[in-house]
Amino acid sequence: MSNIKPSLAKGTRDFSPQEMVKRNFIFDTVKTVFKKYGYAEIQTPSMENLSTLTGKYGDEGDKLIFKILNSGDYLAKVKPDLLTNANSNAILPSISEKALRYDLTVPFARYVVMHQNDISLPFKRFQVQPVWRADRPQKGRYREFYQCDVDVVGSDSLLNEAEFILIYQEALTGLGLKNFTIKINNRKILSGIAEVVGKPELIIDMTVAIDKLDKIGLDGVVKELLERGFTDADIERLKPVILLQGSNTEKLESLKKVLSASAAGLKGIEEIETVFDYVNSMLKAEPAIKPDVELDITLARGLNYYTGCIFEVKTNEVAMGSIGGGGRYDDLTGMFGLKGLTGVGVSFGADRIYDVLQELNLFPESTVAGTKVLISNFDKEAEEYALPVLQQLRSANIAAELYPSSAKLKKQMSYADDKHIPYVMLIGSDEMESGMLTLKDMQSGQQQKLTAESIVELLKKD
Amino acid sequence: MSNIKPSLAKGTRDFSPQEMVKRNFIFDTVKTVFKKYGYAEIQTPSMENLSTLTGKYGDEGDKLIFKILNSGDYLAKVKPDLLTNANSNAILPSISEKALRYDLTVPFARYVVMHQNDISLPFKRFQVQPVWRADRPQKGRYREFYQCDVDVVGSDSLLNEAEFILIYQEALTGLGLKNFTIKINNRKILSGIAEVVGKPELIIDMTVAIDKLDKIGLDGVVKELLERGFTDADIERLKPVILLQGSNTEKLESLKKVLSASAAGLKGIEEIETVFDYVNSMLKAEPAIKPDVELDITLARGLNYYTGCIFEVKTNEVAMGSIGGGGRYDDLTGMFGLKGLTGVGVSFGADRIYDVLQELNLFPESTVAGTKVLISNFDKEAEEYALPVLQQLRSANIAAELYPSSAKLKKQMSYADDKHIPYVMLIGSDEMESGMLTLKDMQSGQQQKLTAESIVELLKKD
Numbered sequence: 018m019s020n021i022k023p024s025l026a027k028g029t030r031d032f033s034p035q036e037m038v039k040r041n042f043i044f045d046t047v048k049t050v051f052k053k054y055g056y057a058e059i060q061t062p063s064m065e066n067l068s069t070l071t072g073k074y075g076d077e078g079d080k081l082i083f084k085i086l087n088s089g090d091y092l093a094k095v096k097p098d099l100l101t102n103a104n105s106n107a108i109l110p111s112i113s114e115k116a117l118r119y120d121l122t123v124p125f126a127r128y129v130v131m132h133q134n135d136i137s138l139p140f141k142r143f144q145v146q147p148v149w150r151a152d153r154p155q156k157g158r159y160r161e162f163y164q165c166d167v168d169v170v171g172s173d174s175l176l177n178e179a180e181f182i183l184i185y186q187e188a189l190t191g192l193g194l195k196n197f198t199i200k201i202n203n204r205k206i207l208s209g210i211a212e213v214v215g216k217p218e219l220i221i222d223m224t225v226a227i228d229k230l231d232k233i234g235l236d237g238v239v240k241e242l243l244e245r246g247f248t249d250a251d252i253e254r255l256k257p258v259i260l261l262q263g264s265n266t267e268k269l270e271s272l273k274k275v276l277s278a279s280a281a282g283l284k285g286i287e288e289i290e291t292v293f294d295y296v297n298s299m300l301k302a303e304p305a306i307k308p309d310v311e312l313d314i315t316l317a318r319g320l321n322y323y324t325g326c327i328f329e330v331k332t333n334e335v336a337m338g339s340i341g342g343g344g345r346y347d348d349l350t351g352m353f354g355l356k357g358l359t360g361v362g363v364s365f366g367a368d369r370i371y372d373v374l375q376e377l378n379l380f381p382e383s384t385v386a387g388t389k390v391l392i393s394n395f396d397k398e399a400e401e402y403a404l405p406v407l408q409q410l411r412s413a414n415i416a417a418e419l420y421p422s423s424a425k426l427k428k429q430m431s432y433a434d435d436k437h438i439p440y441v442m443l444i445g446s447d448e449m450e451s452g453m454l455t456l457k458d459m460q461s462g463q464q465q466k467l468t469a470e471s472i473v474e475l476l477k478k479d
Numbered sequence: 480m481s482n483i484k485p486s487l488a489k490g491t492r493d494f495s496p497q498e499m500v501k502r503n504f505i506f507d508t509v510k511t512v513f514k515k516y517g518y519a520e521i522q523t524p525s526m527e528n529l530s531t532l533t534g535k536y537g538d539e540g541d542k543l544i545f546k547i548l549n550s551g552d553y554l555a556k557v558k559p560d561l562l563t564n565a566n567s568n569a570i571l572p573s574i575s576e577k578a579l580r581y582d583l584t585v586p587f588a589r590y591v592v593m594h595q596n597d598i599s600l601p602f603k604r605f606q607v608q609p610v611w612r613a614d615r616p617q618k619g620r621y622r623e624f625y626q627c628d629v630d631v632v633g634s635d636s637l638l639n640e641a642e643f644i645l646i647y648q649e650a651l652t653g654l655g656l657k658n659f660t661i662k663i664n665n666r667k668i669l670s671g672i673a674e675v676v677g678k679p680e681l682i683i684d685m686t687v688a689i690d691k692l693d694k695i696g697l698d699g700v701v702k703e704l705l706e707r708g709f710t711d712a713d714i715e716r717l718k719p720v721i722l723l724q725g726s727n728t729e730k731l732e733s734l735k736k737v738l739s740a741s742a743a744g745l746k747g748i749e750e751i752e753t754v755f756d757y758v759n760s761m762l763k764a765e766p767a768i769k770p771d772v773e774l775d776i777t778l779a780r781g782l783n784y785y786t787g788c789i790f791e792v793k794t795n796e797v798a799m800g801s802i803g804g805g806g807r808y809d810d811l812t813g814m815f816g817l818k819g820l821t822g823v824g825v826s827f828g829a830d831r832i833y834d835v836l837q838e839l840n841l842f843p844e845s846t847v848a849g850t851k852v853l854i855s856n857f858d859k860e861a862e863e864y865a866l867p868v869l870q871q872l873r874s875a876n877i878a879a880e881l882y883p884s885s886a887k888l889k890k891q892m893s894y895a896d897d898k899h900i901p902y903v904m905l906i907g908s909d910e911m912e913s914g915m916l917t918l919k920d921m922q923s924g925q926q927q928k929l930t931a932e933s934i935v936e937l938l939k940k941d
Contacts, residue, residue, distance in 0.1 A: 022815070022816065023528075023531050023589040023592055023593055023815045024528060024531075024593070025524060025527075025528075025593070026524060026526045026527055026528050026576075026577045029524030029525075029526060030524060031521065031522070031523050031524070031590055031593070031594070032521060032522040032523075033521060033594070033597070033598075034519030034520060034521055034604065037519070037520040037521060037522060038519075038520070041520070052849060052850075052878050053873050053876065053877075053878045053879070054873070054878075054879075054880070055849070055850040055853075055878060055879065055880035057496030057499070057500075057849045057850075057898075058496060058499040058500070058503070059493065059494060059495060059496055059499060060493070060494040060499060061493050061494075062487060062488060062491030062492060062493070062623050063491075063525065063579075063609060063611070063623055064488045064491060064545075064611070064622075064623065065487075065488055066485075066486060066487075066488050069485050069486075080550070080551070081550075083526075083547050083548075083550070084547070084548040085545050085546070085547055085548065085579075086545075086546040086547065086548050086571075086574070086575055088542070088543075088545070088613040089542070089567075090567045091567050092565045092566070092567045092570065093565075093567070095565065097565070100562045100563065100565055101562065101563060103554045103555075103557065103559070103562055104554070105551075105552045105553050105554045105555070108554065109548075112548070113548055114488075115488045117525075117547075127485040128493055130485055131485055131486070131487070131493070132493070132495070135495070136495075137893070137894050137897035137898065139883060139894075141880075142496065147525060149525070149526070151550040160526075161524050161525055161526065169883075172883045172884065173884075174883035174884050176862075176881065176883045177883060183870075295866065298863060298866035298867060299866045299867060299869060299870040300867075300870065301866070301867040301870075302867035302868070302869075302870035302871040302874060303870055303871075303874050353484070353485045354484065387514060387517070387519045388514075388517040388519075391517075400638075401760060404757065404760035404761045404763070405760060405761060405762075405763040405764035406764070407761060407764075408645075408761040408762065408763075408764035408765055409764040409765075411515050411516070412764060412765050414515065415515075416514050416515045416516075416517060417515070417516075417517065418516070418517035418603075419638065421601060421631075421634045421636035421638045421639060422634065422635075422636050431599070432599050432601075435599035436519075436599065
């Protein structure tokens with residue numbers, strides 16, 4: 018046995034009891050909302066065949082996939098000349114057949130294709146599982162982190178898009194966030210813009226550039242557009258679009274004029290309008306709920322991928338990148354040979370949301386509560402007296418502990434403190450004689466004498 | 480993009496919505512009990528440094544650890560002559576620094592050592608996470624499976640052992656099991672037996688042999704004991720112990736006589752008696768609960784490891800190996816240089832418990848319930864009418880869906896059937912005119928006409 022000082026693998030984290038309770042608060046909240054909207058949970062394995070993952074995330078992505086070494090004499094199958102050349106890439110397929118999940122979307126597509134005869138469409142699923150990326154770790158970026166994805170395949174109804182807006186609204190409000198913006202755009206609007214400027218082939222260059230408006234300002238965007246092949250004349254036509262201002266309705270009206278010559282562009286506008294109509298109709302039942310939805314035509318995340326609506330969520334309470342996003346992709350399962358299945362989905366950035374809630378001090382008190390009451394342990398006799406009381410508490414579903422040895426009281430009290438246990442029950446000779454047990458409220462320091470039954474009643478309500 | 484027929488990595492599984500609900504029923508049930516007994520959840524990363532895991536599970540175990548290939552040009556650091564020899568073992572440390580978690584115990588030990596300044600002892604933790612083993616897959620044995628571990632470190636009180644008996648009792652009963660046996664033994668009793676037979680050095684051989692009593696019978700055990708170095712005279716002294724019969728009290732009385740010359744043996748008996756006393760005292764509060772605990776001195780699982788009590792749980796309702804087990808280990812963290820920290824813990828075999836509950840049809844009805852009501856979608860007008868109703872249901876925390884397109888009613892009904900949705904709400908022109916919506920109970924086929932408000936009230940209670 019080695020006897021080295023242990024450490025964590027780079028970019029990975031342990032989660033303490035306090036952190037787990039907070040993380041579970043986030044996961045439980047989003048899962049509850051997903052279920053309310055008719056989504057059901059699935060899980061896929063942590064490891065997939067390397068062939069399932071390779072080629073789905075671009076060359077850069079492929080490099081970041083964690084590969085698993087074949088078991089046993091993994092070099093036995095490698096051709097000797099490959100070994101001599103020490104060519105890592107060439108040898109890889111011979112020594113690794115499996116890899117760790119890189120995201121939840123590709124495994125979901127594989128799931129849908131493999132189980133197409135067992136699932137009924139539309140298939141509404143959510144998935145909350147870790148993914149792994151061999152990225153260089155930095156603040157807020159880990160090699161193992163959770164994704165919370167919610168997607169539907171097999172339905173082209175824009176009701177789904179509208180429901181994702183409400184899902185974001187309800188889940189983030191449920192987590193305690195008060196001021197956040199759900200940004201929406203549509204790939205078809207971006208196509209329309211590139212079309213009317215007369216450079217449909219430059220759509221990617223255009224969106225990459227205008228996506229940076231926030232960071233580099235208009236001058237920066239113009240410079241980049243020029244570098245990427247747009248002319249001054251093109252830019253004059255783009256400017257009003259880039260600088261689009263006003264309410265969503267005003268923006269849509271302006272766009273209708275600009276894009277009047279583009280069928281795709283008008284279709285994109287119509288889709289956005291339909292989504293807004295759905296949201297408004299649904300919220301007739303809940304007039305107090307007013308999601309802050311903003312049409313943002315500079316939003317272009319994952320454009321290669323999305324074909325319809327695109328979403329991104331930002332909190333306005335702290336400086337933080339997006340805390341969620343997603344969109345529609347018309348051919349999710351095509352990569353595995355099942356064509357024509359449309360999908361739309363969004364995801365929640367659990368780690369960033371954690372940091373936001375922590376910074377805003379939004380984790381509810383109850384998320385620190387584990388054990389409700391610790392029974393002190395003075396000596397053998399008191400311990401014997403305490404044992405049935407301990408079980409009486411538990412049979413009333415009160416999380417309870419008896420300190421497992423008759424240590425110094427100070428030590429027992431500091432155990433309760435460290436564990437944030439809100440009550441300590443003190444059982445000494447007085448208490449055993451009278452049957453009136455001392456219950457100490459650890460926050461206020463107040464003590465009262467009560468029967469075991471009364472304590473059970475009191476803590477059940479608390 | 481490849482266009483191959485996708486498949487799962489060998490020995491791994493997808494979990495469908497129906498399976499997830501059942502799996503979560505198991506995990507939620509055991510977690511609720513763990514918390515009630517004062518245990519708090521932690522999680523550790525899926526990947527650990529290879530050095531953290533190597534040498535902890537024996538040579539066979541080391542082979543079954545999934546190693547992760549270093550990223551980038553992983554062969555760059557390998558000495559050329561090693562490559563030419565194609566020696567997999569010699570090259571391994573140069574190309575792999577990380578590996579997947581093999582169990583939850585070693586990562587827990589690492590956690591305790593790394594966080595020793597932040598945790599207060601006794602530290603009571605549970606952990607429910609997948610582990611990975613490069614085992615040959617077979618029925619019931621997977622390469623990725625969940626462990627549910629609950630352990631305490633830093634307390635030598637036998638109250639912990641007693642509480643694990645109650646945890647098993649409560650969790651397994653909560654899962655619906657009615658007839659199971661919690662077997663208990665003590666390493667010190669086994670040491671005592673080897674000692675009084677005069678072969679203390681053969682304790683491992685002895686326990687390996689008598690552990691097989693169930694499978695190979697007395698004759699088989701005798702044969703194996705002879706092969707492993709015991710004499711006929713030894714075996715005559717061992718026989719009454721191997722064949723120990725009667726109640727736990729009777730067994731303990733017999734053992735006291737047999738082991739009267741062994742201090743270790745008597746200590747083991749005393750420990751078992753103390754555990755039984757704790758259980759009895761606690762259960763004074765819950766006289767209806769009568770766990771079936773059986774002293775079984777042939778129980779020896781993981782003997783190299785355990786130093787005190789040993790547990791194993793078997794269901795008596797179906798043929799199945801153990802569904803749980805554990806024990807005390809006096810030096811959990813010694814492998815990472817932190818000496819003298821005692822630990823005791825048990826684990827639940829979630830996959831086996833799943834199979835048992837499935838076979839006995841014990842999963843509760845509620846574990847199939849996802850969406851409570853599907854609203855039909857006849858046409859645009861009905862959809863528009865349905866949207867606020869949909870949201871009215873959700874704001875009352877009723878999981879609801881509107882079928883996202885005006886497909887044929889038959890298709891919508893079969894969607895509800897496939898998803899086990901118990902109610903369908905039909906909204907046609909009659910319903911829109913009268914405001915009395917049709918609610919169909921999918922199980923009984925009965926329909927009734929009700930206002931939206933009444934339906935919300937009805938489904939809230941259901």
